[in-house]
Amino acid sequence: MPNISIKGQQMPASPIRKLVPYSEKAKKAGKKVYHLNIGQPDIKTPVEMLNAVKSIDFEVLAYSPSAGIASYRKKLVEYYARHNISLEYTDIQVTTGGSEAILFGMLSCLDPGDEVIIPEPCYANYNGFAHVGNIVVKPVTASLEHNFALPPIEDFEKVITPKTKAILICNPSNPTGYLYSKAELETLRDIVIRHDLFLFSDEVYREFVYGGQQHHSVLNLEGLEQHAIVVDSVSKRYSACGARIGALISRNTELMTTVLKFAQARLSPPTFGQIAAEAAIDVPDSYLEAVIKEYEQRRNVLVEGLQKIKGVICPTPTGAFYTVVELPVADTEHFCQWMLEEFDHEGETVMMAPAAGFYATKGLGKNQVRIAYVLNQSDLQKALFCLEKGLDAYTSVIHNS
């Protein structure tokens, strides 16, 4: 039998899916599992998007252009203009999910062995895409005590080497829910210009900001016209994860020419998804306003609930729909597995994502979990109650063992 090589086997596994076998076992055993581990919203997709797909009248389901359907790219210019981001449609290439935008961006800008600096905890799949391109992730650690704000710029300077080509942020952040301030972004701009780097910003949660905060895009940072690359996606914005439509945005034409080569190799992004995504641009504002209001309420329910549980430390996230919290346990991977395997409260339990997988530095985040508030408020309340009971029970089991 042929040997599977090192490359494939060393591909980092998704930390969000690691416990899936245990949740499946729990469900088979008849338990109800509240999924706080994944970013699959229960929010309805705009009917306009689904109707656009239901109304297709072509007879041949053809390839779209590699950079995306031109009418959709032009429509996206309108969308960004509403966010005061001024673009040409050629600054936008449509990708198969935000995932592909991250991959194409990394492959275009970094050589094998080159380094990208990413504040941690970070979206775990950045590590996977870096692995594909043999790119080295250099973490800079953000701390729960400071709400996971941008680490001091000295920490970035410390890890910059001649091989550093880029900094990557997620704003607002999955997994921390932190929204970067304008001042923080300007600090990043300065370091990016000083060291001649690219600045990737994953802004798929752009609209999901709470408490009257404002989102700032790296596309509006003066002097970064050639350095800024934005990753975008319709997945979370319109609860349309299955469309697999994202975008890579940059005003750097040389970069866009290079990105197009990767895009051409895979031929085209999905046609149906683009049709749905194009229709999304004309969805009335009231849709997103209601969604954002709903997430803000969920955030409040979750954060207030968590902060009341003894030993839990929960910062108040201001964006996205995640939060990374500290639990009064030594090893959240063990605790989360135990919650699925050993525990239930009246037949119910909770699934969370152990946070260690969101850190590139080994040993960090072992007492933290990422919680996604993608459930309705009533379910969130029940899940919180369950978690509290579970922590009680776990602590006494650990103490008595």
Added chain:
Amino acid sequence: MPNISIKGQQMPASPIRKLVPYSEKAKKAGKKVYHLNIGQPDIKTPVEMLNAVKSIDFEVLAYSPSAGIASYRKKLVEYYARHNISLEYTDIQVTTGGSEAILFGMLSCLDPGDEVIIPEPCYANYNGFAHVGNIVVKPVTASLEHNFALPPIEDFEKVITPKTKAILICNPSNPTGYLYSKAELETLRDIVIRHDLFLFSDEVYREFVYGGQQHHSVLNLEGLEQHAIVVDSVSKRYSACGARIGALISRNTELMTTVLKFAQARLSPPTFGQIAAEAAIDVPDSYLEAVIKEYEQRRNVLVEGLQKIKGVICPTPTGAFYTVVELPVADTEHFCQWMLEEFDHEGETVMMAPAAGFYATKGLGKNQVRIAYVLNQSDLQKALFCLEKGLDAYTSVIHNS
């Protein structure tokens, strides 16, 4: 401005798209261009596929499982059973087009610096995906004189090194239209077992075989259960290129576990496309029978026409819908560009793909073009007439210059 790195810039550009700016200019100048350069069929997609998508009744367009929707994977088992290929649904992972199956397969089986042997001329994007994984393509040259049959096995033995991990074939072949015989596949089996390699077979054109020939899958080669990897796609089979649905198939469970890690990093294949593809399995046989008959007639029209043109050498392809032919010119890239820029016959011209881009060996294929017979027979006739006139005119221009 930051420097774009070597990796992105060295990504090989698609040879099929290289002349697109010239065809666009030709169209702007009012010329009608017959597209023999691309594999976008004009055949209608089965209505069952489009209707399945029009009939969706879900409210949330959610992620599908990373390996694909289970009901579709199970349905695919039926499809392969009809081709006498016996599979479990866990042997099948759904991918975003055949493209992604090639990429995930390469990344799972080959380390950076490892080598894959590919008979040339070959599908040009194999080079692109190898580049992504820093994998080295070692070509073994097939010759037009022998209809692009499998090169002698000694030629394979000559390029095998300790870094060789796999052989990749496309059967029937894009770009040559050659269908490998059972004996040829058994020769490949022997070398694969002798050197402990993987055998990738891109079988997306499985049904498109002509003249009463039979297609043989590497999945049915005895002794290759752990070595054989099939790449598949609904794009050409059902003229559904825009669905972006393919598959990676292997009975090697360790490999499939590794492939799943890459699949999880990109979350999931497109949901709409999978719904269409699942409906395709129940499309009546009459659909594909009619399509195959149509392609066979087009092949006959094209090959007979080409063989009548003075100086053109055209083998008779037995599968897919491409043929690589020799033209009586020194440089087909120059000729193809000239056809778009300088030539027209009564306002019409022809676009073909210069074949050099389908060879990994520099300097080969310079007097060859790939022709796709994806146009209806009447248009094919007109395109042939145009090509003949163009060759005449070009030859006299070149002679007189």
